[in-house]
Structure formats: C-alpha cells, structure tokens
Amino acid sequence: MLMQHPSPALKPPLGERDHVIGSPAATIELVEYGDFQCPHCGRAHPIVNQIRQEYSEQLRFAFRHFPLTKMHPYARKAAEAAEAAAAQGKFWEMHDTLFENQEALESAELVRYAGQIGLDVARFQGELVGGIYAQRVQEDIASGIRSGVNGTPTFFINGKRHNGGYDYESLKEAIDVNDE
Numbered sequence: 001m002l003m004q005h006p007s008p009a010l011k012p013p014l015g016e017r018d019h020v021i022g023s024p025a026a027t028i029e030l031v032e033y034g035d036f037q038c039p040h041c042g043r044a045h046p047i048v049n050q051i052r053q054e055y056s057e058q059l060r061f062a063f064r065h066f067p068l069t070k071m072h073p074y075a076r077k078a079a080e081a082a083e084a085a086a087a088q089g090k091f092w093e094m095h096d097t098l099f100e101n102q103e104a105l106e107s108a109e110l111v112r113y114a115g116q117i118g119l120d121v122a123r124f125q126g127e128l129v130g131g132i133y134a135q136r137v138q139e140d141i142a143s144g145i146r147s148g149v150n151g152t153p154t155f156f157i158n159g160k161r162h163n164g165g166y167d168y169e170s171l172k173e174a175i176d177v178n179d180e
Helices: 039-058 075-086 091-100 107-116 121-129 134-146 168-178
Strands: 019-022 028-034 059-065 154-157 160-162
Touching: 019 039, 019 091, 028 039, 028 168, 039 059, 039 091, 039 168, 059 075, 059 134, 075 091, 075 107, 075 121, 075 134, 091 107, 107 121, 154 168, 160 168
Parallel strands: 028 059
Antiparallel strands: 019 059, 028 154, 154 160
C-alpha cells in the first residue's frame, strides 16, 4: 500500500513580517518562495499576477525570498534591494521591477531601479552596501528550508505546499481545490 505523505506546511504561517498584497479578509493565501534571478520565477510572475487579478478580493499573495545563490549570483542582493525598497514603502514596485529586469541585477542597476520607483536613492544605496537587510533575507531562506522548499518558485496555498506546476491551469486548479 502506498503511503500518502501530507504536503509540508508553511513555517511560519503568514504574519506581520510578510510582504502581503490583497484583502486581509481573503479566503485564499498564496505564498511564493522566489528568487529574482530565477528564470522559472520570472515565468511565474505574470501567471501570479493573472491569478491575483482573477481571484481579486478572495486572494492574498505573499512573497518570501529564497535566492539560489550558487546558480544566481545577483539574487541575494536583489532580495536585499527589495527589502530596502520595503523600508521606504515600495516593496511591490521593486518586486515587479526586479522580475521585469532579471537580466540586469547588478548593484548599479538596483540603484537605478530605486531612482525609477521614487526611492531615496542615497538611503537605498547606503542600506544595500551596508547589508542592512541581509538578515531579513536569511530569515526567509531559513523559513523556506523549514517549510520544505528546495527550489524556486515554490508555492504554498492556504499554508500547504503546492507540489504541482506553476503554470496558470495548475495553480488555478490547486487554488480551487484548496478553497473548497
């Protein structure tokens, strides 16, 4: 007889420290562990946006960092850049900009993006150079490891890991099953 192993759970569950977009009253929570330099995450980005638009008020989306630094040398600094933007209230603007410019994530480009989205560039640059948000990124990585993440993108729907594909149909079907 085959043993059914339950999907790993999201650890910790969504909380105050997370970057969340969507209604607090939403019945569906979609969490992505992602890497700004990962081409698979880049392909998932517009799909997640489509899902967010379709489910609108029913869905809350959160992004946690899981930079795969051995394969993606700019991913960790890009994650820190997103956190530096978050400190100025612009996490989602930087998140989208980084995914839209995955081939250009060197430090000079990150600073340029900060200016484009209206950040205090001197503050942003100082925080990035000082590694102010390195620990915050590391905390996301640690939570990903505790949650069973071993690659990107990895999605959790209502606290349970989604083991299927990240194409639109697979994610939509998983969301619909988990929302029943």
